[in-house]
Amino acid sequence: MNSKRALMTGxxxxxxxxxxxxxxxxxxxxxxxxxxxxxxxxxxxDSLYQDSHEDSAKMFLHYGDLADAxxxxxxxxxxxxxxxxxxxxxxxxxxxxxxxxxxxDITGVGALRLLEVVRDFQETNGEQVRYxxxxxxxxxxxxxxxxxxxxxxxxxxxxxGAAKVYAHWITVNYRESYNLHASCGILFNHESPRRGxxxxxxxxxxxxGRIKCGLQKKLYLGNLDAQRDWGFAGDYVKAMWxxxxxxxxxxxxxxxxxxxxxRAFCERAFERVDLDYRDFVEIDPRYFRPTEVDLLLGDPxxxxxxxxWKPQVSFEELVDMMTDHDxxxxxxxxxxxxxxxxxxxxxxxx
Numbered sequence: 510m511n512s513k514r515a516l517m518t519g520x521x522x523x524x525x526x527x528x529x530x531x532x533x534x535x536x537x538x539x540x541x542x543x544x545x546x547x548x549x550x551x552x553x554x555d556s557l558y559q560d561s562h563e564d565s566a567k568m569f570l571h572y573g574d575l576a577d578a579x580x581x582x583x584x585x586x587x588x589x590x591x592x593x594x595x596x597x598x599x600x601x602x603x604x605x606x607x608x609x610x611x612x613x614d615i616t617g618v619g620a621l622r623l624l625e626v627v628r629d630f631q632e633t634n635g636e637q638v639r640y641x642x643x644x645x646x647x648x649x650x651x652x653x654x655x656x657x658x659x660x661x662x663x664x665x666x667x668x669x670g671a672a673k674v675y676a677h678w679i680t681v682n683y684r685e686s687y688n689l690h691a692s693c694g695i696l697f698n699h700e701s702p703r704r705g706x707x708x709x710x711x712x713x714x715x716x717x718g719r720i721k722c723g724l725q726k727k728l729y730l731g732n733l734d735a736q737r738d739w740g741f742a743g744d745y746v747k748a749m750w751x752x753x754x755x756x757x758x759x760x761x762x763x764x765x766x767x768x769x770x771x772r773a774f775c776e777r778a779f780e781r782v783d784l785d786y787r788d789f790v791e792i793d794p795r796y797f798r799p800t801e802v803d804l805l806l807g808d809p810x811x812x813x814x815x816x817x818w819k820p821q822v823s824f825e826e827l828v829d830m831m832t833d834h835d836x837x838x839x840x841x842x843x844x845x846x847x848x849x850x851x852x853x854x855x856x857x858x859x
Contacts, residue, residue, distance in 0.1 A: 510589045510636050514538045518575060518623065519596030521554065523703045524643070528594060528746040529557055529568060535750075540588045542573040542581075542597070575619030581626045589634070592753050594641045595623050598673075601707060602647060605669035606799055612668045613675075620676035624683045624691070631689065639690040639753040642680040645673040646697040646738065646764070646805045656808040659695065659760050666800040677760075684758055692752040697738040697764035697807040699745040700827060702834035709771060710739070713778050714831040718839030720789055721782040724846075728789055731796030733772040736804045738764045741822035741830075751816040764807020765820045774828060781832040 515532050519525045520541025532539050541554075557568055571588075573580040575597050585593075598616040599605060605612040620642060627638050649657045650666035665671040677693050684691040704711040709730065719725035740763075748763045772786075779786040812818045822830070 510591055510634070511538060512591045514540070514588065514590045515592040515594060516540045516542070516584065516588050516590035517594040517596060518542045518573075518619075519594075519598065519643070520570070522596060522600070523701055523705065523742050524596050524699070524746055524749075526554055526557070526703055527701070527743050528596070528749060529554065531746050531750060533557060533568060539568045540584070540590065541568070541570050542584065543570050544574050545572050575615050575622060578622040578626065581623055582629070585626050585630045589630075589636075590638065592639045592641070593623070593627055594643075594749060594753075595620055595676075596643045598643065598669075600669070601705075602667050602669045603796070603798060604707075605667050605672070609668035613672045616669060617672035617675040617679075621679050624680060624689070627691075628683060628687050628689060632687075637690055639758075640680070640692070641749050641753055642676060642691065642693045643749075644677040644680075644693040644695040644760070645670065646695060646807060647802065648674045648677060648695065649805060650800075650802050652802075652804060655804060656764075656766065656806040657762065658808040659762055659811055666802050667798065670802075681760070690753070690758045692755070692758040693760040694745075694749055694752055695760065695762045695807075696745055696748075697740065697762070697805060699740045699742040699763075700831060701742040702831050703742065704831070710774060710831065711835075713771075713775055714828070714835040715838075716789075717778045717782055717784070717832055718835035718837070719842075721784065721836060722839040722843040724839055724843060726789070727791055728775075729791050729793040729796065730771065730775075731793065731798070733775065733790070733792070734770055735802065736768045736770045736806070738766070738768050738805050738807045739774070739824055739827060740765045740820045741827050744820045744822055748812060748816065748818045751818055755816065759815070761812045761815070762807045762809055763812055763818070764809045765824070766807060766809055767824060768804065768806040769824055777825060777828040778832045781829055782836060 599612040647670035648663040651664040716728040775786040
């Protein structure tokens with residue numbers, strides 16, 4: 510078994526693309542599981558494909574699904590990875606209220622399916638496989654204490670948060686029951702220019718660029734007073750990798766230790782382009798959650814002390830990075846429109 514061969518779910522997402530980039534830079538052979546769809550969803554990986562052909566390390570994509578244990582088992586047997594990263598999930602909190610059963614199956618039971626495959630593979634082959642579970646700060650929900658640390662009780666406030674609690678505890682159970690090297694990273698909100706456009710941070714920075722370029726007039730949001738501990742996804746995937754390099758598996762809070770409101774994010778992003786967010790942001794009740802999580806603030810002390818991990822990108826640098834990226838994207842769209850090229854229509858409330 511190649512000690513630098515990794516298998517990853519969720520490789521086409523924000524975290525998956527950054528983690529693949531990191532592993533390739535370390536000489537890994539990276540295998541990613543993708544779901545079959547009628548349209549391509551690998552844009553975040555395009556540059557990695559090009560780079561991997563120039564290096565000794567390679568990246569491969571395989572069809573599979575967290576809903577299909579058979580496909581997972583087949584891939585484990587074919588690839589024989591030394592490390593498995595479970596980043597796959599239905600990860601949108603608001604959508605989890607609309608699709609609670611699907612969210613529970615993929616985000617929660619999907620982790621169990623993958624753990625069973627890892628356990629069976631390890632027992633059959635007699636070789637250790639190190640497993641990473643993507644846990645979430647949404648598990649804390651109605652927080653019992655601030656800041657939140659590894660020992661803080663969970664009180665999820667969404668189907669997504671509840672599913673992540675199950676995935677977290679079943680990972681701990683398999684670690685203790687079957688001696689798996691399985692670790693959970695309780696990651697607080699982490700963003701980047703690769704963040705999905707329906708998540709609030711990217712929704713804001715994308716709107717800022719489009720408003721500045723005259724492509725959009727208003728931005729509709731929900732709770733501006735919700736506070737989150739926001740970090741840079743590129744920093745956080747380094748913590749994932751570090752967890753699997755530790756001699757003993759464990760669980761770690763990965764956060765910045767600072768919290769900012771959605772309002773503060775808006776203010777910083779609009780200021781970046783010399784605009785006042787109050788002139789463009791309107792509240793739409795459709796974007797309020799049935800049960801809100803008001804404050805998340807992580808305590809990353811354990812990760813600092815045990816692994817030497819610290820975030821490198823500040824909140825201000827993160828917002829600026831995302832805003833600059835989406836402003837450039839909007840400028841390119843504006844140029845195409847001015848040149849007479851048609852583009853897919855975009856609603857003002859995107």
